[in-house]
Amino acid sequence: MAAPPPPERYEAALLLAAAGDALGFRGGLWEYCTAGAQIHAELRALGGLNRIELRPPEWRLSDDTVLHLATAEGLCSGLEGDALLQELARHYVAAMEDMEGRKPGPSSILGTSQLRPGEPHGYPRPEELPTLIQVSIESGRMTHHHPTGYLGALAVALFGALAVRGEPPEVWGAELLRVLPHAWEYVEGVGVAVGDNAAAWDFFGDSWRRYAESRGLLEGCGPPRVPALPTPEERDAEYARWALQGWAGRSGHDAPMVALEALLAAGDSWEELCARAVLHGGDSDSTGTIAAGCWGLRWGLSAVPPSMHRALEYRPRLCRAARRLHELAWGR
Structure with missing residues (x-):
């Protein structure tokens, strides 16, 4: 068993995920900006990353962190199986009562409107869910009951688990492809809308197989072939090739893909990670949340300007949840 990471790494993961969200969102101004070059120009006018204090009201959190924190606090209950899913649904x-000005997506609004916590079948399916595959899929289905959506939840959960174990990002794509058949076995076994799920299933895996092959990562070894893409325009163009309807990071397949690409290219550079995963012309708060959270698990807070996290909205809740999750995971 790998040595447990310090609890500070869990705090870094939740705090930096929120920082990536707040930065990429900027009250909707940057989330809905289609030109990365414009975002970078506005960042320069603000004095650069080191001059920004991520503090509300200008730098509020979006729906991404509100739901991420809801997931974390649900998991903090320590419950399992049906009780855990009822808690997550609650x-x-x-x-969803805390979404004023946070721009929740229509899928999230529709999905949560159909949840009935406390009632039998108050979420998609009451089963024992002891594994990462099961919990990530079922929690994902509560807001995005489509394979491309909830497999994105599986990818992010898997990437987080691999980061905790100390596995480098070079292996994450291959590991995701290895896990997908097991995910289908679970979905088929649960028996919820199997035909509809089967019809839409292949898109996610096919997209990830093409990406992994293009980066030399199908075998999960060797240095990745990540193109330099030094300008915002080049990154926007590359990300748009993976996207649905040209909106990079909007879908469950390419949001973790943009995040992984940034992690592969940025290494231990927080500024480069933000340039690639947060400050681009797409769904930048979503990709920023994923990439920055995983980066925090790997590298911690020491290389990040304190202004990126010391005044974040909901900072105490994020820190409490991180400490509790570390305690539940490692018993200390």
């Missing part, structure tokens, strides 16, 4: 429903 937190998601409550979180």
Whole structure:
């Protein structure tokens, strides 16, 4: 078993995920900006990353962190199986009362409106869910009941688990492809809308197989072939090739893809990670949340300007949840 990471790494993961969200969102100004070059120009006018204090009201959190925090606090209950899913459903429903000005997506609104926590079948399917595959899929289905959506939740959960184990990002794509058949076995076994799920299933895996092959990562070894893409325009063009309807990071397949690409290219550079995963012309708060959270698990807070996290909205809740999750995971 790998040595447990310090609890500070869990705090870094939740705090930096929120920082990536707040930065990429900027009250909707940057999330809905289609030109990365414009975002970078506005960042320069603000004095650069080191001059920004991520503090509300200008730098509020979006729906991404509100739901991420709802997931974390649901998991903090320490419950399992049906009780855990009922708890997650309760937190998601409550979180939707905190969406004023945070721009929740229509899928999230529709999905949570159909949850009935406390009732039998108050979420998609009551089963024992002891594994990462099961919990990530079922929690994902509460807001995005489509394979491309909830497999994105599986990818992010898997990437986080691999980061905790100390596995480098070079292996994450291959590991995701290895896990997908097991995910289908679970979905088929649960028996919820199997035909509809089967019809839409292949898109996610095919997209990830093409990406992994293009980066030399199908075998999960060797240095990745990540193109330099030094300008915002080049990154926007590359990300748009993976996207649905040209909106990079909007879908469950390419949001973790943009995040992984940034992690591969940025190494231990927080500034480069932000340039690639947060400050681009797409769904930048979503990709920023994923990439920055995984980066925090790997590198911690020491290389990040304190202004990126010391005044974040909901900072105490994020830190409490991180400490509790570390305690539940490692028993200390």
